[in-house]
Amino acid sequence: MPVYNEKVMEHFMSPRNVGEIENADGVGEVGNPVCGDMMTFYIKVNDNHISDVKYKTFGCGAAIAVSSMVSEMAMGKTLEEAKKITPALVAKELKGLPKNKYHCSNLGAQALNKAIDNYLKKQGKAAKSQKGGKK
Amino acid sequence: MREVYLDYVATTPVLPEVLEAMLPYFRDAYGNVQSLHDWGDKAREAVEEARGKVADLIGGEAEEIIFTASGTESNNSAIKGLAMAQQSKGKHIVVSAIEHFSVLHSAKTLEKLGFEVTEVPVDKHGIVDPDKVARSLRKDTVLVSITHANNEVGTIEPIKEIAGVVKESGAIFHTDAVATAGTIPIDVRGLGVDALSLAGNQFYGPKGAGALWLKKGVRIIPFLDGGVQEEGRRAGTEDVPAIVGLGKAAELAKTGMGARAKHLSTLRDRLIAELPNRIEHVTVTGHPTRRLPGHASFCVEFIEGEAMLMLLNSQGIAVSSGSACTSRALKASHVLIAMGIPHEIAQGSLLFSFGLDSTVGDVDYVLETMPPIVDKLRQMSPLYAKFLKEQKGGKK
CATH class of the missing domain: 3.90.1150.10 (Aspartate Aminotransferase, domain 1)
Known part of the structure; x- marks a missing residue:
C-alpha cells in the first residue's frame, strides 16, 4: 500500500521483539484505545544496558512499525543512549511516516522512555530501602 | 495470489456495457450540449435519454433530474441550496447523527451562516426513529435530511415513515440515497421525499457522475452559477460521457x-x-x-x-x-x-x-x-x- 514506504511495511509485516517480559525491570504504557493507539514497552536492564526489550501494541500499521523500530533502536543501548531516542529519530529510521501518523512515533519513544523511568524509579526505591535496611 | x-x-467498477455506451461521446459525438448545431444535438439527445433512464430508476420524471459530478455534490447542493431557498421561512434544519460527511459538513457550514442544526440520534442498529424526527421538528424547520442507508453499517432507514412526519410540518425532506439507488428499489413518490441524491459509481457507472432528483416545484438556490445548463439549476458544461454512463448504469441496475x-x-x-x-x-x-x-x-x-x-x-x-x-x-x-x-x-x-x-x-x-x-x-x-x-x- 503506497500510504507507507517499504521500510515501514517491512516492520509492520514482520515486527521485531513482540511480546511481554515476565518480571520486567521497567514497564511503560502510553496511549489509550479511545485515541486509537496503545503501547506497552517492557525492558530488562543489565549493567546499565537494555539487555532485552519487548512490547505489545494496539494500533494501526504505523503504530506497529514504530514499536518494532523503537525496540530495535533500544536493544543493547545504555539507558542514557536509549533515552535519547526521539520521535523524530524513530521517524527518520523508518524513512518517513505519513504526516497524520507522526503521533505514532511520539507514542513509541514515549513508551520506551516511560519504561526506563519506571526502572530508574524502582532502582531509586531499592537503593533507598537498602539504605534504610543498613540503619 | x-x-x-x-x-x-x-466504488464499483464500470460495467463493459456502460463503458461501451460512453466511448462515442469522447471520440465522435463530442459536441457541447448547449450548441445549436448537429454536434450539439447529438450530445443533447444522449443527455436527455440518460435523464429519462435515471428518472426511471427512482420513479421520477426526467425534468426532475439535475446531473451533478458526484454524490457529494448532490448532497451539498441539496442541503445548502434547499435551506438557502427556504430561509425566509426559518433557519432550522434536522439531520441524523449518521449522515455522510457531505451532509453533516454542509450542515456545519449552514450553522456558520446562522442556521441551527439538530442531529437526531440513532439506536444501536443505526435506525433513525421517526418519532424522534417528529420531536426535533420546530415551526422554523425548513429542511430535514436523513440518509436512505448508511454505507458504513448498511442500515436501511424507514424513510417513508419519516417522510410522513416531515410532510405534516411543511419542511422539505431530502434523503441521501447514494448507498441505495441502483441497489434496492426506490420510488420517490412512494417514499414521499422532496429531494434525493444518487451517484453512478455505486452501481457500476462511472465516477464523477451523480444526480439530484428534485420534486417539481421545489425551489433550490443553484450550487454552481453560470450558464443555463440543467435549467439553470447547475451551471457548467455537461459531462456527456459521464451522464451517458450514469444513464446506462441506471438502466442495467433497474432490469438486473x-x-x-x-x-x-x-x-x-x-x-x-x-x-x-x-x-x-x-x-x-x-x-x-x-x-x-x-x-x-x-x-x-x-x-x-x-x-x-x-x-x-x-x-x-x-x-x-x-x-x-x-x-x-x-x-x-x-x-x-x-x-x-x-x-x-x-x-x-x-x-x-x-x-x-x-x-x-x-x-x-x-x-x-x-x-x-x-x-x-x-x-x-x-x-x-x-x-x-x-x-x-x-x-x-
Missing part, C-alpha cells in the same frame, strides 16, 4: 436489480453467519435484517481496523475500515460511536461489501484468511493480553 475486491461500497440483490445477499448472509463462528469476539454492526444486500460489517475486538485492512490487503483482499487510523481526523467512525459502540471496539471495524463479480469462493477465502490475521494482531495487543488475564482472574 488470489485477488478479492470486497470494497464495492467505496432483483437478480443482483439475490446474489449479493447470499454472499452477505454467508459471511455474517460464518465469520463470528471462525473468530471469537466478533460482532456484526448494523441491523440484522434491514441492511443493504451486499453489505457485511463487523467489529473485531482488541485490535485495530487499519492493521487488519493492511494484512488482508497483503493476502489480496480489499476492504474498508471505519477505524480512527483510516480517517484523516484520526477519530473513530462517528456512525459507530452514534450507535453507542465503545471507542475501543469501534477501532476494530471492518467492512466487506460484495458486488456482481463476488463469489462464494471469495467469502470462503475471507473465512480462511481472516483468523490467522486476527490472531497475529491479538498476540500483539495489550488489550487482548489484559482481557485474557482478567478472564483467568475471573475463573479463579
Whole structure:
C-alpha cells in the first residue's frame, strides 16, 4: 500500500521483539484505545544496558512499525543512549511516516522512555530501602 | 495470489456495457450540449435519454433530474441550496447523527451562516426513529435530511415513515440515497421525499457522475452559477460521457436489480453467519435484517481496523475500515460511536461489501484468511493480553 514506504511495511509485516517480559525491570504504557493507539514497552536492564526489550501494541500499521523500530533502536543501548531516542529519530529510521501518523512515533519513544523511568524509579526505591535496611 | 475486491461500497467498477455506451461521446459525438448545431444535438439527445433512464430508476420524471459530478455534490447542493431557498421561512434544519460527511459538513457550514442544526440520534442498529424526527421538528424547520442507508453499517432507514412526519410540518425532506439507488428499489413518490441524491459509481457507472432528483416545484438556490445548463439549476458544461454512463448504469441496475440483490445477499448472509463462528469476539454492526444486500460489517475486538485492512490487503483482499487510523481526523467512525459502540471496539471495524463479480469462493477465502490475521494482531495487543488475564482472574 503506497500510504507507507517499504521500510515501514517491512516492520509492520514482520515486527521485531513482540511480546511481554515476565518480571520486567521497567514497564511503560502510553496511549489509550479511545485515541486509537496503545503501547506497552517492557525492558530488562543489565549493567546499565537494555539487555532485552519487548512490547505489545494496539494500533494501526504505523503504530506497529514504530514499536518494532523503537525496540530495535533500544536493544543493547545504555539507558542514557536509549533515552535519547526521539520521535523524530524513530521517524527518520523508518524513512518517513505519513504526516497524520507522526503521533505514532511520539507514542513509541514515549513508551520506551516511560519504561526506563519506571526502572530508574524502582532502582531509586531499592537503593533507598537498602539504605534504610543498613540503619 | 488470489485477488478479492470486497470494497464495492467505496466504488464499483464500470460495467463493459456502460463503458461501451460512453466511448462515442469522447471520440465522435463530442459536441457541447448547449450548441445549436448537429454536434450539439447529438450530445443533447444522449443527455436527455440518460435523464429519462435515471428518472426511471427512482420513479421520477426526467425534468426532475439535475446531473451533478458526484454524490457529494448532490448532497451539498441539496442541503445548502434547499435551506438557502427556504430561509425566509426559518433557519432550522434536522439531520441524523449518521449522515455522510457531505451532509453533516454542509450542515456545519449552514450553522456558520446562522442556521441551527439538530442531529437526531440513532439506536444501536443505526435506525433513525421517526418519532424522534417528529420531536426535533420546530415551526422554523425548513429542511430535514436523513440518509436512505448508511454505507458504513448498511442500515436501511424507514424513510417513508419519516417522510410522513416531515410532510405534516411543511419542511422539505431530502434523503441521501447514494448507498441505495441502483441497489434496492426506490420510488420517490412512494417514499414521499422532496429531494434525493444518487451517484453512478455505486452501481457500476462511472465516477464523477451523480444526480439530484428534485420534486417539481421545489425551489433550490443553484450550487454552481453560470450558464443555463440543467435549467439553470447547475451551471457548467455537461459531462456527456459521464451522464451517458450514469444513464446506462441506471438502466442495467433497474432490469438486473432483483437478480443482483439475490446474489449479493447470499454472499452477505454467508459471511455474517460464518465469520463470528471462525473468530471469537466478533460482532456484526448494523441491523440484522434491514441492511443493504451486499453489505457485511463487523467489529473485531482488541485490535485495530487499519492493521487488519493492511494484512488482508497483503493476502489480496480489499476492504474498508471505519477505524480512527483510516480517517484523516484520526477519530473513530462517528456512525459507530452514534450507535453507542465503545471507542475501543469501534477501532476494530471492518467492512466487506460484495458486488456482481463476488463469489462464494471469495467469502470462503475471507473465512480462511481472516483468523490467522486476527490472531497475529491479538498476540500483539495489550488489550487482548489484559482481557485474557482478567478472564483467568475471573475463573479463579
